[in-house]
Amino acid sequence: MNQEEKIKQFIENIYSNSQYNFNDSRYPEVTLTYAQTLDGFISGKPNTPPLLISGKESMLMTHCLRNKNEAIMIGIGTVLNDNPQLNVRQLTGFNNGGNVHNPQPVILDSKLRFPLDCKLLKNYREYKSKIEQKVEGYEKLTEIKPPIIFVNENQYDKTKAEILINYNVEINILKNDNNNNNNNNNNGSSLDITKVLSILKSKYNIHSVMVEGGAQVIRTFLVNASLIQHIIITIGPFFIGNGVKAVGDTIEKSELSETSESLPRLENTQSFTLGQDIIIIGQPVLSS
Numbered sequence: 001m002n003q004e005e006k007i008k009q010f011i012e013n014i015y016s017n018s019q020y021n022f023n024d025s026r027y028p029e030v031t032l033t034y035a036q037t038l039d040g041f042i043s044g045k046p047n048t049p050p051l052l053i054s055g056k057e058s059m060l061m062t063h064c065l066r067n068k069n070e071a072i073m074i075g076i077g078t079v080l081n082d083n084p085q086l087n088v089r090q091l092t093g094f095n096n097g098g099n100v101h102n103p104q105p106v107i108l109d110s111k112l113r114f115p116l117d118c119k120l121l122k123n124y125r126e127y128k129s130k131i132e133q134k135v136e137g138y139e140k141l142t143e144i145k146p147p148i149i150f151v152n153e154n155q156y157d158k159t160k161a162e163i164l165i166n167y168n169v170e171i172n173i174l175k176n177d178n179n180n181n182n183n184n185n186n187n188g189s190s191l192d193i194t195k196v197l198s199i200l201k202s203k204y205n206i207h208s209v210m211v212e213g214g215a216q217v218i219r220t221f222l223v224n225a226s227l228i229q230h231i232i233i234t235i236g237p238f239f240i241g242n243g244v245k246a247v248g249d250t251i252e253k254s255e256l257s258e259t260s261e262s263l264p265r266l267e268n269t270q271s272f273t274l275g276q277d278i279i280i281i282g283q284p285v286l287s288s
């Protein structure tokens with residue numbers, strides 16, 4: 001077995017050895033996963049270039065997790081800062097007819113700040129054009145799906161939405177609900193994450209979602225930890241001293257969901273090293 005096969009096998013075991021069978025008809029199965037430094041940062045200061053925390057091997061694990069999950073969710077902050085691709089290009093068989101798949105990108109973006117020139121859209125449009133023109137080898141390309149974006153009904157630009165819809169981007173409009181249990185650091189404009197998840201399941205038939213970040217999205221899930229089934233954290237073996245904290249600033253009690261009085265702890269934990277990185281895996285449990 002090569003390293004990729006070993007990591008894939010390991011990931012299969014994480015999901016199949018879960019201590020409980022995930023069986024919630026309302027929501028997809030959620031894996032919260034990100035990479036942080038030893039001092040708890042997921043990136044450098046805002047508006048600085050993306051910080052590579054994962055080593056070669058743990059980045060391969062991230063691509064295997066993307067391959068394993070049907071969808072990948074990030075906040076618009078990450079799109080704007082990193083311009084990510086969110087694909088599985090490091091896996092054997094990518095764009096070569098192999099048995100790998102790109103996850104469906106899902107973006108939380110109340111005000112529809114999604115840039116028209118970002119890689120998520122550019123990659124999709126190039127893929128679609130090659131398929132339509134049947135360019136040589138087109139049948140071996142790994143499918144790229146247009147993003148699904150969630151916006152707030154009172155905050156998004158409808159003209160921009162029309163442009164994106166013409167590019168096959170799915171725009172889901174959520175009503176403003178000030179009583180939701182989400183990230184209240186966000187001027188009350190956060191999208192209701194339970195609604196987002198239930199739409200992904202009921203409208204798009206998405207059964208598994210990998211939540212990749214950034215900090216505000218991680219925070220939203222941790223304060224609503226009953227929505228998470230697996231947590232997988234890569235720790236890069238270095239300090240940076242300053243930057244964007246994985247979980248942000250102090251969490252106020254009012255932010256926590258009704259089902260929990262604190263942030264979760266992990267049970268069924270496993271830890272191991274991949275290259276020089278430390279991987280921590282567990283299932284969140286809530287104290288009520």
Ligand SMILES: NC(=O)C1=CN([C@@H]2O[C@H](COP(=O)(O)OP(=O)(O)OC[C@H]3O[C@@H](n4cnc5c(N)ncnc54)[C@H](OP(=O)(O)O)[C@@H]3O)[C@@H](O)[C@H]2O)C=CC1
Pocket residue numbers: 033034035036042043044046047050051053074075076077078079081082108109110111112113182183186189190191192193212213214215216217218220244
């Ligand atoms: N090391 C790692 O593994 C990773 C690191 N990162 C890093 O994270 C940083 C970005 O983090 P951050 O700035 O916090 O941005 P996020 O990617 O977390 O996006 C946050 C934005 O998403 C929108 N949003 C809408 N609804 C919600 C909701 N319910 N909960 C949370 N956000 C919501 C809000 O914008 P609006 O009000 O406009 O809707 C909010 O400002 C980047 O520097 C990136 O490099 C990102 C992913 C992984």
Ligand SMILES: Nc1nc(O)c(N)c(N[C@@H]2O[C@H](COP(=O)(O)O)[C@@H](O)[C@H]2O)n1
Pocket residue numbers: 034035050051052053054058059062074078082083084085086087212213234
């Ligand atoms: N697993 C992991 N390790 C790191 O060191 C990272 N910086 C990230 N970042 C996440 O990956 C996205 C970039 O993805 P692409 O390489 O463009 O496919 C970035 O936006 C973060 O979500 N992840």
